[in-house]
Amino acid sequence: MSISLIDIEEFMPLNIINNDYFGEAEIRRTNRMFSGTNERRHIGRDDLASDYLALATKKLIDRLGLNVATDIDMIVTNVSIPDEPFTGCGAVINKKIGGKAKWIFDIHNTGCISFLYLTDLVHTYMVAKNAKHAIICIAQTAGGRIFGQEDTRQMAQAAIPGDGFAVAYVTNNEERPFLTFEFENYPDFSEDMKTSCKGRHWWESRESSGSIDFNENRSAMIIARGNKTVPKMIKKVCDNINIKFSDIDYLITNQPNTNFLRNWREAISLPQEKQLQTFDKYANLFGAAIPVNLATFMKNNTIKRGDLICLAGFSHACDYSGASLIRWT
Secondary structure, eight states: OOOEEEEEEEEOOSOEEEGGGGOOOHHHHHOTTSOOOSEEEOOOTTOOHHHHHHHHHHHHHHHHTOOTTTSOOEEEEEESSOSSSSSOSHHHHHHHTTOOOSEEEEOOSSGGGHHHHHHHHHHHHHHHHOOOEEEEEEEEOHHHHTTTSTTTTTSGGGGSBOOEEEEEEEESSSSSBEEEEEEEEOGGGTTSSEEEOTTSOTTSOOSSOOEEEOOHHHHHHHHHHHHHHHHHHHHHHHHHTTOOGGGOSEEEEOOSOHHHHHHHHHHTTOOGGGBOOOHHHHOBOGGGHHHHHHHHHHHTTOSOTTEEEEEEEEETTTTEEEEEEEEEO
């Protein structure tokens, strides 16, 4: 049984943030992890990920003529900084679209490759539970919720995250099939992405905002891991269906910075025009990068019928890595 991507929709915040918003920290200009973008989007203080995702879902519903009571069996979500600490967005999205989804999963791991991970999860349920249709919802909200604060936006890493949202509609047919998936977990790196709250736990009262801790040594380790693991996963999915790197029409990855994008492309000898990314405009979209870029380049007709698309990336400090191939039929 195959799983197919029927349609995908991105929904970007209207609030465009330029570089002068963050000041001129010297480390940002010299640190390879935190440079290279001119713009990004931030959600507002009272914006909800569930609203953005519900609006994107409604666009798909209208465009595809879906019956929300019968054509959406599953809702799966990954939201980087959730709307509420106890509950996920899935049930709220189900309410806001008037849906009747039977299976709802709010997954908080796999970060930047969560779109691939959730697609594979949905496929598993299609095989095991006879689910037929699902919406996969990815939200990046750390830009506005963490790095848009007065006491965090002067940090070197503050300029890199941008917010964005995407929803994909998938079904259990072979219309536009995902051909293969590969994932790998690296448990040794699972504690290397930490929050910093100036001596307090994130749940304790404090006067300062929390942030993500990226020192120079940690950044160097992440760069080394990412440069190695993503090409490795791309090779695995190509080997699975016996193709060469040159058979890939387009590569779409998460987009931490321009150095990673260049290194991954060059590692598989892919020309620049075959790498689809929006880093200069949207910055590091974390988990939303892959589906947002897929939706963006589908809308502008860059991706054509018959194209073979490789989706790949790593998450957090490289605790997960994954890749997939999809035939755009």
